[in-house]
Amino acid sequence: MTEKTHKGVFIIGTDTGVGKTVVAAGLALCLRDRGVKVGVMKPIATGCLSSDKRLYSTDAIYLFEAAENEYPLLSNPIRFRNPLAPHVASQIERTPVDMKKILWAYHEICRLYDFIIVEGIGGLLVPFMDNYFVADLVKEFNLPVIIVARGNLGTINHTLLTVQAGVNRGLNILGIILNGVPQANLSMAEVTNPRVIQDLTGLPVLGVLPKLSDVDVDHMLFGSLKKTFSEKIKLDTILSPG
Numbered sequence: 001m002t003e004k005t006h007k008g009v010f011i012i013g014t015d016t017g018v019g020k021t022v023v024a025a026g027l028a029l030c031l032r033d034r035g036v037k038v039g040v041m042k043p044i045a046t047g048c049l050s051s052d053k054r055l056y057s058t059d060a061i062y063l064f065e066a067a068e069n070e071y072p073l074l075s076n077p078i079r080f081r082n083p084l085a086p087h088v089a090s091q092i093e094r095t096p097v098d099m100k101k102i103l104w105a106y107h108e109i110c111r112l113y114d115f116i117i118v119e120g121i122g123g124l125l126v127p128f129m130d131n132y133f134v135a136d137l138v139k140e141f142n143l144p145v146i147i148v149a150r151g152n153l154g155t156i157n158h159t160l161l162t163v164q165a166g167v168n169r170g171l172n173i174l175g176i177i178l179n180g181v182p183q184a185n186l187s188m189a190e191v192t193n194p195r196v197i198q199d200l201t202g203l204p205v206l207g208v209l210p211k212l213s214d215v216d217v218d219h220m221l222f223g224s225l226k227k228t229f230s231e232k233i234k235l236d237t238i239l240s241p242g
């Protein structure tokens, strides 16, 4: 990798369910293909399932499998059962968010791997605790950001709001990935959104990832994700921006 290459990226979304996990996994698969030792992290997961009295996150397992990592507890140090923002889940489950545990796990992953992909939770202003949001964790990890947004009508507003919040907090935004666009018969919004978003934000649209019928986080299906991601997303801009 060149000197300009940073040590990882923080994947944030304009909302929950926009495709952060799919994008993070696609990136992990492609980087592994290039011989990069990739570590993944979902610092906090909520809405976790339980098995043998232990909570687990499907997002974390999906990322973990994509990257073929070895240390699940480092990849997903904090888990809550309720499908809520971390601050709310932590209050209901009477368990404070242990920031020391998150930071320790992050530094261990940085030590063990050459490139780190972190998936956020929901959007930039999802609260972890009083006066601490996803955006604050991005700053603490000191990673550049990729914004994942929907590709269809309505995404201009959500994307611009997210960019504005990120810029106001001094985040380094590498670009935007529009996700989940149909393979054919695109709407006018889906056709025009990449150019409009690029013009209005001044940030690169790093690519448009189509909806893939053989990809499913809940069922651990990767299908054509690696191939399509490498064809549609500007990997070199992610690795060596500018």
Ligand SMILES: Nc1ncnc2c1ncn2[C@@H]1O[C@H](COP(=O)(O)OP(=O)(O)OP(=O)(O)O)[C@@H](O)[C@H]1O
Residues within 6 Å of the ligand: 013, 015, 016, 017, 018, 019, 020, 021, 022, 023, 059, 121, 122, 179, 180, 209, 210, 211, 212, 213, 215, 216, 217, 218
């Ligand atoms: N490009 C795609 N092709 C096919 N299915 C997709 C694609 N992107 C996302 N999905 C599906 O949409 C759902 C939401 O995607 P994903 O889990 O990646 O979103 P997320 O932003 O990580 O959500 P969360 O906020 O819950 O972490 C999942 O079921 C996933 O399998």
Ligand SMILES: [Mg+2]
Residues within 6 Å of the ligand: 020, 021, 022, 059, 119
């Ligand atoms: Mg996810």
